[in-house]
Amino acid sequence: MHSELLDLPCPAPGTRRSLKVVRFGRPGARPKAYLQAALHGDELPGVMALAHLEELLAAADAAGRIRGEIVLVPVANPIGLSQSVMGSHAGRYDLASMSNFNRGWPDFLERVAHEAGPRLGLDAAANVALVRAALGEAARSMPAIGENAALRRLLYGLAHDADIVLDLHCDLEAVTHLYLGDPLWPDARDLAADIGSEATLLAEVSGGNPFDEAFSGLWWSLQRRFPDRNLPLACLAATVEYRGLADVSERQGRQDAAGLLRFLTRRGLVAGEVPPPAACPEARPLEGVAMVRAPAAGLVSFEAAPGQEVEEGALLAVLVHPLAGEPSRRRTEVRAPVGGTLFARAACRLARPGDILAKVAGTRPLPGRTGALLSD
Ligand SMILES: [Zn+2]
Structure with a gap:
């Protein structure tokens, strides 16, 4: 040594x-x-x-x-x-x-x-x-x-x-x-x-x-x-x-x-x-990883944890906008665009639109997943 x-x-x-x-x-x-x-x-x-x-x-x-x-x-x-x-x-x-x-x-x-x-x-x-x-x-x-x-x-x-x-x-x-x-x-x-x-x-x-x-x-x-x-x-x-x-x-x-x-x-x-x-x-294609992004700003309440297998459409998180006027408009649900393993999620509980909230590894390449495949 x-x-x-x-x-x-x-x-x-x-x-x-x-x-x-x-x-x-x-x-x-x-x-x-x-x-x-x-x-x-x-x-x-x-x-x-x-x-x-x-x-x-x-x-x-x-x-x-x-x-x-x-x-x-x-x-x-x-x-x-x-x-x-x-x-x-x-x-x-x-x-x-x-x-x-x-x-x-x-x-x-x-x-x-x-x-x-x-x-x-x-x-x-x-x-x-x-x-x-x-x-x-x-x-x-x-x-x-x-x-x-x-x-x-x-x-x-x-x-x-x-x-x-x-x-x-x-x-x-x-x-x-x-x-x-x-x-x-x-x-x-x-x-x-x-x-x-x-x-x-x-x-x-x-x-x-x-x-x-x-x-x-x-x-x-x-x-x-x-x-x-x-x-x-x-x-x-x-x-x-x-x-x-x-x-x-x-x-x-x-x-x-x-x-x-x-x-x-x-x-x-x-x-x-x-x-x-x-x-x-079994390994999965990086082109099959859905980078699930926040569609709106809000406080993040996760409904799924790293390591969890999720179905397509499963609720991953709710974004709560505390200042929205009507209570019905305060919640934005974020669902899995693909079934797979949720292997990573954000650490910050404030989401800005476009932030990556979760990464879900599906089994097949996703349409449009080309170019830079990693997070920035
Ligand atoms: Zn690193």
Whole structure:
């Protein structure tokens, strides 16, 4: 076990932040797993999980059980972690640039295809090494002027050559769920089972270039670009959503860490025996997730909770407008546009028109669900 602090550039005189990286196993050992938490700086359940996972891995390390290489970044975004606006933690967007910390990650497909493409052959291991070398070059070319840019380059560089990349987030009020690329299913069923995912949502391109797709999506794009070469899907990258913002406790962190350790053991990074994966719900298309929006302003009274299966037309919430003149006009009912699993809902009890109140995962793609499929 080895930990280091990587300095970010000083954003203003007298201030400085750093990134803590904890490493287990021999550098270069395979498989390599990279786990980070709270890229959205206010999403803390994953931070608690990695704090506990670090302890479990330290014990495994002391017992000589680390087989691959494991890199943990328990607080992936010290910038977002430290942002507070008038008493509210605001970690989703970089306040300096008003940009979402988990969007706009680079897509190096063209660059990697140009540099590694002509040398790809029929040896899968050699191809993977060529692609990772080109990706490493690309990562080193990322701009690093400014704190957020430097942070991005560091995180990208740490993750780019991993076999497994897990980006730990949370929703507002939610059950544990998982975002994955279609081509990774059902291979990643064990991940869904080991983290206790109650809704696994698949998309090849979810829109906006989130962190995980920068690593997993490259491989299926390269497969398509070079169909006659032997290119595996060499990175299982996923966004893990550990429930809601307030679901932070030592008990939950210990459970989450135990699930992650089980997965890492199953995948050969840690020596040991694990039971077969538990049963978990079948994955559903991200294009089948209904983002249920508030049709009017009002106080939110939820009638359905995260984890609940709802029928099409079921009452999800009532919006109460306390100042409407007639009592009959005070209530606006919000119903499920599709049957499925209600896996996340809003945390604020004041809805503005257009706010997302709930997310319901149906089984089939919904008409008109194209383009950016994630919430902003
Ligand atoms: Zn997030």
